[in-house]
Amino acid sequence: MKDRNNYLLLHFLVAALMAIVGILCMWLGNTFVSNIGSVLLISGIYTILDNMLLKKSLIDLVIQKVQLDQEIDSSGLIKLDSTLTNINYKELLENAKSNIDIVHNYARTWTTNNFDFIKETIMNSECHLRVVLLNPDSPFVPALENHYGYSEGQLSDLIVEVSNKWISLYGEVEEKRKKCNSKRNNSSSYKNKKCGTVELYYFNGQPTNSIYRIDDKIIVVSCKNSKIKSIHLPYMIFKNNESNGMYKTYLGEIDNIINEATKVDLENKNVTNN
Incomplete structure (x- = not known):
């Protein structure tokens, strides 16, 4: 559980940093830099949503499956x-x-x-x-x-x-x-x-x-x-x-x-x- 939380936190921080850099680039840079900033912002937001929703659900599903397998193994079924x-x-x-x-x-x-x-x-x-x-x-x-x-x-x-x-x-x-x-x-x-x-x-x-x-x-x-x-x-x-x-x-x-x-x-x- 601790490893999973560390994994999610790391990805969240990286995605948040990408979003912040993207906003700064859009605000301070020229057209080319602004476009890069837009890409970073969208990628950061997508990564946050992906980790918060999709990957978290997938990880929870895998953990439930592993726990079920462990319970079956321990029962001897x-x-x-x-x-x-x-x-x-x-x-x-x-x-x-x-x-x-x-x-x-x-x-x-x-x-x-x-x-x-x-x-x-x-x-x-x-x-x-x-x-x-x-x-x-x-x-x-x-x-x-x-x-x-x-x-x-x-x-x-x-x-x-x-x-x-x-x-x-x-x-x-x-x-x-x-x-x-x-x-x-x-x-x-x-x-x-x-x-x-x-x-x-x-x-x-x-x-x-x-x-x-x-x-x-x-x-x-x-x-x-x-x-x-x-x-x-x-x-x-x-x-x-x-x-x-x-x-x-x-x-x-x-x-x-x-x-x-x-x-x-x-x-x-x-x-x-x-």
Whole structure:
């Protein structure tokens, strides 16, 4: 800001000096000198107006743009869009190395579309998977069923259906782990003996956004308030920029939700809707 003010002041002084010299030349000189004075006067006045109005506005615009860029960089935002099909979950999930966190109400379609990518990663790496779903017994369930036009118990059944997919994955992961760790199975058919972990949580509250953490990126998808299903929903993708950006904010929200949620005992092969 100080440099900008110094820059404007310098140009203003030079322009004012040109205008003053121009006036003196017009007043004291002959026709030739007077013409030069007129040119200096007009140039000085134009320079003053140019710096006071045009360049000042341009500089302010550039400064605003720079400040906006700095705010975006500090937030960690790398993408803002409204078409969900533009999110390349396949690439992100298949390349996950350490952490996958999923927070949504139930998202049967999303789970069906991405389950195989997640399974491949969890079965062949040391990636940790945490899934948070709406508790089938949550007081929000009847209200959501009424809002979306579901029959009584339908939403709970959908949550249970999705839950059982994660429970089945847990079973496969633990079976592989036991076989790979067993001394009697050194000749295990698993070429890759790595496997991750699976955790499932039920949350009694209603997540206002769907949140997906995949290693150093977090995807935040706005929940739709209307009943009409659509692929057009605002979403943001943040990267972990090692500062107090939005990645850490949403990761903290995920951890808070998990702390408030109930961990499902995945040893009970299936969840039933009582």
